[in-house]
Each structure stands twice: as C-alpha cells, then as structure tokens.
Amino acid sequence: MTPRTLTVEEAAQQMGITPKAVRRRIERGTLPALIGHEGRRRIPAAAINGAAEGPPEPRAGSMPRDPGAAGSDERESIGLLIARIEALAAENGQLRALTQVAESTRDGLERELHETRAKVRELEAATVPAAAPRRRWLRRG
Secondary structure, eight states: OOOOEEOHHHHHHHHTSOHHHHHHHHHHTSSOOEEOTTSOEEEEHHHHHHHHTSOOOOOTTOOOSSGGGSOHHHHHHHHHHHHHHHHHHHHHHHHHHHHHHHHHHHHHHHHHHHHHHHHHHHHHHHHSOOOOOOOGGGOOO
C-alpha cells in the first residue's frame, strides 16, 4: 500500500502556513516531498505531523540570530558578495579619480581655447588694413 500524500496547498492548510512557506521548506530540505505522476510535488502525510511541530518559518528578510548558524555555503556566498562589493568600491574610486582628471583637463582646455580665440581676434584686428583716407583735393569737379 502506498503512503497517503498531500498537495502543497493541502499540506499548507493542515500545517497552518502558506503554500509558499511549504515550498520553501521543501526547497530547504526540512520537509520531504515526492514528485507525483502528474509532475507536481506531493508531501507524505506522515511528514506533515512532524513538520507542523517543527520550528516556525522565518520571516522574509530576517537573519539568523546566531552568526554560526548559517551553513558553510551561505558563509561562502556572503564572503564572495563582500569581496565583490569591495572590488566594486575600489573600481568606483578609480572611476571617480578618472572623472576628476577628465574634468580638470576639460577645464584647462576650455581656458586655453578662450585665450587662443582672444589672441586670434587681436591678430585679426592688427592685420586688417585701415581704410585709406580720401583725398579731397583730387576731386574732379
């Protein structure tokens, strides 16, 4: 005789929790589940009685109270995330420094362009020949 199994929704109702919480427990491995012939998860009824008395489902976003309670995989993931954050912070610092150099260079070039344009205007004004004065005595009458 095959053991009686429940759907995720039925198990959630019997345990007094949400179906999402049941799925999370299955994913964590704290609640056993089988794959039924229709391809859906089925929870053995015998597992429900023991799981309902187990620890409550942690709230979303909550951290374990004991830092040593996290598994080695979680600690490794946290270490990798911290290393990635530090690398991004270093890259951010380098990009800020490059931005300052670029802005300083741009300001210098704009100042040099302004000075060069002023010199060009002075040279153009000096090289334009003055209009020749009219000679009134040459007038023919």
